[in-house]
Amino acid sequence: xxxxxxxxxxxxxxxxxxxxxxxxxxxxxxxxxxxxxxxxxxxxxxxxxxxxxxxxxxxxxxxxxxxxxxxxxxxxxxxxxxxxxxxxxxxxxxxxxxxxxxxxxxxxxxxxxxxxxxxxxxxxxxxxx
Amino acid sequence: xxxxxxxxxxxxxxxxxxxxxxxxxxxxxxxxxxxxxxxxxxxxxxxxxxxxxxxxxxxxxxxxxxxxxxxxxxxxxxxxxxxxxxxxxxxxxxxxxxxxxxxxxxxxxxxxxxxxxxxxxxxxxxxxxxxxxxxxxxxxxxxxxxxxxxxxxxxxxxxxxxxxxxxxxxxxxxxxxxxxxxxxxxxxxxxxxx
Ligand SMILES: [Zn+2]
Numbered sequence: 001x002x003x004x005x006x007x008x009x010x011x012x013x014x015x016x017x018x019x020x021x022x023x024x025x026x027x028x029x030x031x032x033x034x035x036x037x038x039x040x041x042x043x044x045x046x047x048x049x050x051x052x053x054x055x056x057x058x059x060x061x062x063x064x065x066x067x068x069x070x071x072x073x074x075x076x077x078x079x080x081x082x083x084x085x086x087x088x089x090x091x092x093x094x095x096x097x098x099x100x101x102x103x104x105x106x107x108x109x110x111x112x113x114x115x116x117x118x119x120x121x122x123x124x125x126x127x128x129x
Numbered sequence: 130x131x132x133x134x135x136x137x138x139x140x141x142x143x144x145x146x147x148x149x150x151x152x153x154x155x156x157x158x159x160x161x162x163x164x165x166x167x168x169x170x171x172x173x174x175x176x177x178x179x180x181x182x183x184x185x186x187x188x189x190x191x192x193x194x195x196x197x198x199x200x201x202x203x204x205x206x207x208x209x210x211x212x213x214x215x216x217x218x219x220x221x222x223x224x225x226x227x228x229x230x231x232x233x234x235x236x237x238x239x240x241x242x243x244x245x246x247x248x249x250x251x252x253x254x255x256x257x258x259x260x261x262x263x264x265x266x267x268x269x270x271x272x273x274x275x276x277x278x279x280x281x282x283x284x285x286x287x288x289x290x291x292x293x294x295x296x297x298x299x300x301x302x303x304x305x306x307x308x309x310x311x312x313x314x315x316x317x318x319x320x321x322x323x
């Protein structure tokens with residue numbers, strides 16, 4: 001195996017993707033070649049350092065902040081929770097409308113009674129005069 | 130999409146269930162945050178971008194067809210955001226420096242070199258945290274298409290299969306880019322390794 005061929009196989013060798021035959025060839029070369037062996041050791045150390053990198057904790061309250069942004073940008077139209085509020089609003093409106101209708105019906109009923117009461121003397125009056 | 134629990138979650142998300150959104154963020158925030166941070170290299174910028182990634186996920190959830198796993202799909206959105214943000218940041222830096230925006234390639238290379246030149250000399254290096262910082266800077270200095278493959282594979286430990294789907298490139302390309310990224314990183318780190 002040539003030096004370059006060996007170096008080109010570092011990734012597959014590291015990942016364990018080489019065939020037994022290729023692996024044996026590569027290892028034989030590494031044993032006898034200082035240049036490639038030094039480079040392979042640096043490669044392995046590099047891989048080792050990468051795998052030891054920190055995994056940072058995400059910022060706190062991410063979900064809350066994202067939700068807040070979505071609410072703001074969608075003017076509160078995005079989440080189902082908001083739909084729930086809409087249903088509440090619709091229910092309250094419906095009840096209010098119902099109450100108004102009831103009040104109106106009651107008032108007109110009272111008016112009719114008053115009108116009937118008024119009408120009796122009205123029609124009676126001219127006769128009296 | 131064969132995973133029934135994922136199917137259920139997607140249905141809840143599409144029904145705008147706020148609790149499902151919280152659950153989704155909870156599950157993915159650490160991985161996605163670390164992906165972004167390794168790509169961008171700036172905490173503040175990364176935190177802002179992380180929010181934008183999830184906002185896009187929620188905005189586009191109706192278009193999720195289940196051709197890939199939900200996680201892969203989120204990774205896809207995140208990598209696109211990273212690459213776009215990096216382009217934007219480079220552009221902004223260029224406009225601040227000069228009016229020639231088409232110098233990007235050359236200036237990118239220059240800023241990468243400058244970054245490595247700013248690293249401490251090997252004999253000035255203290256153990257531990259310095260190494261972390263050094264590797265982070267070395268990763269950041271790679272070109273985007275190599276950097277992303279290295280981060281997905283070696284920092285996030287994703288499979289080749291997942292990376293192919295996320296980046297939408299064939300397996301051979303993923304492998305060759307990864308190899309080039311690892312070799313480039315090794316070259317940058319050689320003076321500091323012992
Ligand atoms: Zn050799």
